Amino acid sequence: NAGVTQTPKFQVLKTGQSMTLQCAQDMNHNSMYWYRQDPGMGLRLIYYSASEGTTDKGEVPNGYNVSRLNKREFSLRLESAAPSQTSVYFCASSEIAYNEQFFGPGTRLTVL
Amino acid sequence: QQQVKQSPQSLIVQKGGISIINCAYENTAFDYFPWYQQFPGKGPALLIAIRPDVSEKKEGRFTISFNKSAKQFSLHIMDSQPGDSATYFCAASSAGGTSYGKLTFGQGTILTVHP
Numbered sequence A: 001n002a003g004v005t006q007t008p009k010f011q012v013l014k015t016g017q018s019m020t021l022q023c024a025q026d027m028n029h030n031s032m033y034w035y036r037q038d039p040g041m042g043l044r045l046i047y048y049s050a051s052e053g054t055t056d057k058g059e060v061p062n063g064y065n066v067s068r069l070n071k072r073e074f075s076l077r078l079e080s081a082a083p084s085q086t087s088v089y090f091c092a093s094s095e096i097a098y099n100e101q102f103f104g105p106g107t108r109l110t111v112l
Numbered sequence B: 001q002q003q004v005k006q007s008p009q010s011l012i013v014q015k016g017g018i019s020i021i022n023c024a025y026e027n028t029a030f031d032y033f034p035w036y037q038q039f040p041g042k043g044p045a046l047l048i049a050i051r052p053d054v055s056e057k058k059e060g061r062f063t064i065s066f067n068k069s070a071k072q073f074s075l076h077i078m079d080s081q082p083g084d085s086a087t088y089f090c091a092a093s094s095a096g097g098t099s100y101g102k103l104t105f106g107q108g109t110i111l112t113v114h115p
Helices: none
Strands: A004-007 A010-013 A019-025 A031-037 A043-049 A064-068 A074-078 A087-094 A107-111 B004-007 B010-014 B019-025 B033-038 B045-050 B056-059 B062-067 B072-077 B086-092 B109-114
Touching (some): A004 A087, A019 A031, A019 A107, A031 A074, A043 A064, A043 A074, A074 A087, B004 B086, B010 B019, B019 B086, B019 B109, B045 B056, B045 B062, B072 B086
Parallel strands (some): B010 B109
Antiparallel strands (some): A004 A019, A019 A074, B004 B019, B019 B072, B033 B045, B086 B109
16 A cells, blocks of 8 residues: 655756656545645645645645546646645545545656 | 745754643634644654644643634644654644645744654
């Protein structure tokens, strides 16, 4: 039982490049989330998916898109990376919204 | 707009001492208040959580105190140990409205417990 897995662990991009961060959970959870963590700012919600087939914007959605591919997988895409998107990205899942969230190990992204 | 404000930013405590971290919130619709613990290089993990029908919840050495009228809640770590050294985040969400199921996090507190 791996919980929440994220790939890649580290990534360096040049400004303007695109990439997709992958997230998968094996706990049969309905809700999934993407956060970014920056020093002194805590974790901020980018997008979330309350259930399969639905997605909604969080606090800081600009510059990102998401896909809830199926119940297990929730991906985050940066279409044109900017230095302001340098951050650590965490995926999380919960059985239903409003329940305990389980976090993945994170992806450290640097945009040059 | 930061709806959950956490203090202090960093805290140094001696082994055996009490660590206290405070959070204040603005949205009166919040009704679920978890604390997460994060070790370096890891994702956050739920430590303890409280709902506002009680004013205090205790799990081992960890206690949440909740003051609904003041819109404040705090984490107390008794008999602090070096293994408690981590970053702690408070958070809040609500069962309805635009904040349903969405956690709003505080800025985090880096706790260091000296042996």
